[in-house]
Amino acid sequence: MAVPLSKTLKKLALGAIVPLAILALWHWASSASVVVPSISRVADVLAHPLRRPPDLDATSLADGLTVSVLRVALGFGLAALTAIPAGLLIGRCAAARAIFQPTISAAMSISPIAWMPIAIITFGLASPATVAYGDGAWRHDVLDQLRFAVVAVIWLASFFPIVVNTAAGAGGVKQAHLEAARVLGASRRALLTKVVIPSAVPSIVTGLRLGAGIAWRVIVAAEIFPGTRSGLGYMIATSHEQASYEYAFAAIIVIGAIGISLDGVFRLLASRVGHWQSKER
Numbered sequence: 001m002a003v004p005l006s007k008t009l010k011k012l013a014l015g016a017i018v019p020l021a022i023l024a025l026w027h028w029a030s031s032a033s034v035v036v037p038s039i040s041r042v043a044d045v046l047a048h049p050l051r052r053p054p055d056l057d058a059t060s061l062a063d064g065l066t067v068s069v070l071r072v073a074l075g076f077g078l079a080a081l082t083a084i085p086a087g088l089l090i091g092r093c094a095a096a097r098a099i100f101q102p103t104i105s106a107a108m109s110i111s112p113i114a115w116m117p118i119a120i121i122t123f124g125l126a127s128p129a130t131v132a133y134g135d136g137a138w139r140h141d142v143l144d145q146l147r148f149a150v151v152a153v154i155w156l157a158s159f160f161p162i163v164v165n166t167a168a169g170a171g172g173v174k175q176a177h178l179e180a181a182r183v184l185g186a187s188r189r190a191l192l193t194k195v196v197i198p199s200a201v202p203s204i205v206t207g208l209r210l211g212a213g214i215a216w217r218v219i220v221a222a223e224i225f226p227g228t229r230s231g232l233g234y235m236i237a238t239s240h241e242q243a244s245y246e247y248a249f250a251a252i253i254v255i256g257a258i259g260i261s262l263d264g265v266f267r268l269l270a271s272r273v274g275h276w277q278s279k280e281r
């Protein structure tokens with residue numbers, strides 16, 4: 001059913017109230033303080049994403065975004081690959097649940113950034129470039145910036161929401177569905193692939209959505225990691241040190257835009273894979 005145009009416009013107008021209020025407050029603050037950059041200065045940075053900041057020891061906004069996205073994609077991808085199988089096992093196996101659930105519950109209460117010292121001690125400055133090229137790692141800057149310590153923190157940040165939601169979905173499969181599949185002669189593998197996983201998919205997508213959001217928030221703090229030379233978080237930290245706040249504001253806007261896009265993608269995916277649940281109820 002098509003949404004009436006007037007209803008859509010009303011929704012857009014209501015959604016614009018807070019952003020417009022923020023812009024008005026920002027304009028007032030920039031005129032009242034020399035510290036707060038003007039909207040035009042920040043817009044100039046956003047309009048020239050390939051320009052290297054002249055006053056900062058940082059890469060361009062576009063290069064910083066590329067490195068940050070690669071770090072998040074690698075850490076989040078590893079989290080999905082490890083957390084989904086682990087969640088399915090915990091959700092369907094009582095012994096695995098008894099073994100791992102207390103540890104997971106305790107670890108979830110720890111801020112992902114608190115793992116940074118442990119990650120630094122464990123991995124040091126190692127990266128895919130140092131493993132592949134040794135002393136010549138500096139020639140492969142992008143690979144060298146994918147520090148294992150930073151990726152490990154992103155992995156930890158994403159892992160727990162995914163594993164917990166996957167376990168909840170796998171453990172919440174209706175017994176009637178399982179019994180019906182068994183009566184039809186389904187094997188254990190068929191039960192997993194044809195009943196458990198399809199039933200758990202909405203919960204898995206919810207876990208992925210939460211994990212991606214947390215990973216994107218954590219990257220800013222993780223990029224203050226020693227040895228980091230690029231990324232949006234690094235740009236924010238460097239611009240603060242040099243009082244070039246227009247770059248910090250621009251990086252924050254880009255982070256917010258990427259976060260909204262990520263959340264929108266997963267919300268759309270969740271609506272597509274979970275529509276049958278409401279019909280079933």
